[in-house]
Amino acid sequence: MILTTILFTAIFLSGIYYLIRNLFNLKKAAELSKDALYPLTESEFAGIIIPHEWKQMEPLTKNTKSYRYVVWGTVAALVLLTALLVIVLTTNWIDSSYFSLAYLFFAIISSIRHRGNLFILPKGIVLNGKYFTYSQIKNYETEQIVRWHDLYGLDQKVNNAYKLTIRLKRNLFHSNFLVIGNSAQLEQICTLLNQKGVLCETNLSKQLGGNKNEYDRFN
Template sequence: MFDWFVHSFIILLYGFIVFVILFYRYQLKKSLERVESGEGISFYSVRRENDWKAVQPLSRKSKDYLIIHWCAIALPFLYAGILFIIFVFNILDTWFFIYGNFLLFHILPFLMRRFYFYLLNDGLIIHGVFYHWDKIERVEVEKITKWHPLYGLDKEINDGYRIVFFLNQKMNRKQTIVLVDEEEKNTIVDEIEKQEKSVLLKDHTDFRTYFV
């Protein structure tokens, strides 16, 4: 009975991971098609939140897109091999649980954190996923100056901006981007206000409580 429960749990866990990766690849591909059609306005001052380097434009040859593309192809075969080993050799070692948790809580968030941002007529592409304007609930714009949690992490983003998008959905209710150009920030804010969405501007005085 216990073995059956463990086997079922492993199948569901790995199946969920594969489904999420494949679904994200589908969303990224649909976003790419819209960008290639010339719909989107790109923002070249957006920075990746892991190394603060400039984000590559979304294209079929970009490194981030190829990572998702090949992972979506390879992961189902990898998981099929793991499940074959588990069931054929009846291996229920804790290593498989550690491996599964590592994939779920470390690899999966990494793969789904592609820092693309495009402004479209009917919505936004944030991290490769399209959100219609109806999904955007409100927006906060934070100036990255002294007292801000990101200030000092890299000189590239000092005096830049972090924009937080609050989404009207059950999961992933918040998405953020970091950019360093004021003109691009103003372009985003102007379009959001045209859509009659609430925009809150925060300066350094709003972040002093982080360090009290």
């Protein structure tokens, strides 16, 4: 019982640390996004499609609904997690509700997420609400979403668009990708990344049927 309580206490404290750190990362990202090189115009924002929700990307400021949701959601989650931690430390509920408590804990943590985004900055990028310097980026990859692609058919906006995957160093468990609506926009993003020294590892040549001239546009 004591060992289990210690384990849950460590997990809960880690969750509280994650929520606070996530909020500070988002605050920094919102401040830095004002200096973005890309996207800038309404059409550029509209051409970046966020995975899973398949909605167009929105600006990141402290006044947006999504930002305020993370702020107030974090406060509510911290209060709830603290209450759960007190219950774990002062009652025997943990004995009969081990899996329910674990599920509730991870449900609370996963619910406080900002919508995905991508901002290319002079010295790094904001990716999904977190800032990364260019030295933290391993490479990126592009694929056209044509028939038989895993994403094809999930949403009309995704079909025949382009999947842009950005791989980060020391980040093995997260797939950081967005969908770019058209080839001209993808080319603009790739050009900026290449100028900043980010390497491209792409399967686009296969998607384009081996057309070397078309492939060279993205490298």
